[in-house]
Amino acid sequence: MNDKPNANLFCALRAAFPADLDAVAIECADGPEGLRYSWRDLERGTAMMANLLGSLELSPGSRIAVQTEKSVEALMLYLAVLRAGFVYLPLNTAYQASELEYFIGNAEPAVVVCAGRCFGWVSKIAFLAGVQNVFTLNEDRSGTLLDRAAAMSDQHEPARKNANELAAILYTSGTTGRSKGAMLTHGNLLSNAQTLKAYWDWQPGDVLIHALPIFHVHGLFVASHGALLNGSRMIWFAKFDPRAVIARLPDATMFMGVPTLYVRMLAEGALDRNACRGMRLFVSGSAPLLIETFRDWQQRTGHTILERYGMSETVMLTSNPCRPEDGDRIGGTVGFALPDVSVRVHGDGGRACAADEIGNIEVRGPNVFAGYWRMPEKTAEEFTTDGWFKTGDVGRRDARGYFTIVGRSKDLxxxxxxxxxxxxxxxxxxxxxxxxxxxxxxxxxxxxxxxxxxxxxxxxxxxxxxxxxxxxxxxxxxxxxxxxxxxxxxxxxxxxxxxxxxxxxxxxxxxxxx
Missing domain, CATH: 3.30.300.30 (ANL, C-terminal domain)
Incomplete structure (x- = not known):
């Protein structure tokens, strides 16, 4: 008998579900009117999908590649992959055939899930690469994945996992054009989610507007994990619509976006202090926020955007403070190193940079990935001899501890x-x-x-x-x-x-x- 706690990330997320499983977990803001999912729906839906994956007799550690439009069912599929103990491989919906050929050839997934309209060309690539199982999943709650899962039991015991076992692979572009698969473990993802829950001061009753894609770190891990780990309701937008999002701000307390979303909301006359009266936190990341946008948002809404910094290989690394007692949010910076995360700035020769001196940003912590998929030499290159990950970003740290990213060393x-x-x-x-x-x-x-x-x-x-x-x-x-x-x-x-x-x-x- 194994007395060690199950380190499967799904178990931690499931343990945070509220006692009332019939309460609303996700409300679809731009789907069919009144479409809502309870916590019980998430529990049952993920169990049925996990049982479907289990019925395929896949090898341990099998990859499940997913290129579908954003939907609650797609989020449930991610949770089901974790639950079943397999490795989730999200793919940007904009990727074309030549790109998909590389990802499928490199990751060798056991299962590919795609939008129904893409089944013809995606399945051809998958079957030629030796993939045994290709399912469809559409944003209108249809597709062969759901058809097959509907016949499965809604009871499922989560697969036992160690913290250092793989949970997901995220492909990140390479400077030579060759994408690298960043391997993230259950421990990487859980540690970062728990750190952000505390640092961003998630509260009982918080409601998150989720308007980001779910094929990358920001929408899939930072936003979704945050709400799930706090047992918080999500107001779900399959596609970002600035006017519609502003109309729902009074019903929410938190919003996470990339700078483009803030620029587009600022272009709407309806954005004002009254629209944001119940909001607690606006978070921006994935790209630099112009200081002009930062100040315009402050002036229009009375709220100061919290900027943070992370990457596919590490999830979140730094953040401007959430609580006033922890310091001010300073535009143009990405704040302090998160608790449990170490960040340093070093020169090319490995010399520690002085305050405000620009150098290479290097990091370590429980959030740092396990390496690049099937690229041991590349993985070794990206770590220093004393075990710090070289982010490839160039920046500086001021005397107060605030980090500023000034660019990429590799022209990103x-x-x-x-x-x-x-x-x-x-x-x-x-x-x-x-x-x-x-x-x-x-x-x-x-x-x-x-x-x-x-x-x-x-x-x-x-x-x-x-x-x-x-x-x-x-x-x-x-x-x-x-x-x-x-x-x-x-x-x-x-x-x-x-x-x-x-x-x-x-x-x-x-x-x-x-």
């Missing part, structure tokens, strides 16, 4: 909260007929934070059409990676060593969207 572009690595887009552009070379950069954008811009040099005698290149890219890569502007140029600026000077290109186009 963050647009609308999504990560874009220039090398990946450049690889697609450079493969096109008539293209000699390209440089992809990020420039300031008032709505998205940064916009992707491509500067392309044609081969001698070739005639390139910017609109045709954009159209071709839209068919090959996720829409958020497609350049918002394409320039055709005679040459790219280079230094004496022949390296493209992207800094000069960014300076040249920095006012493009002003």
């Amino acid at each position: 572009i963050i647009t609308g909260g999504y990560n874009v690595y220039p090398a990946e887009v450049e690889a697609y552009v450079n493969d096109m007929a008539g293209v000699a070379e390209s440089a992809v950069i990020g420039v300031p954008h008032p709505d998205f934070g940064e916009a992707v811009v491509a500067v392309i040099v044609p081969k001698p005698g070739a005639q390139l059409d910017a609109a045709a290149i954009t159209t071709a890219l839209k068919a090959g890569i996720a829409n958020f990676k497609v350049p918002k502007k394409v320039f055709i140029a005679a040459e790219l600026p280079r230094n004496t060593m022949g390296k493209v000077q992207k800094k000069l290109l960014r300076e040249q186009h920095q006012r493009l969207f002003a």
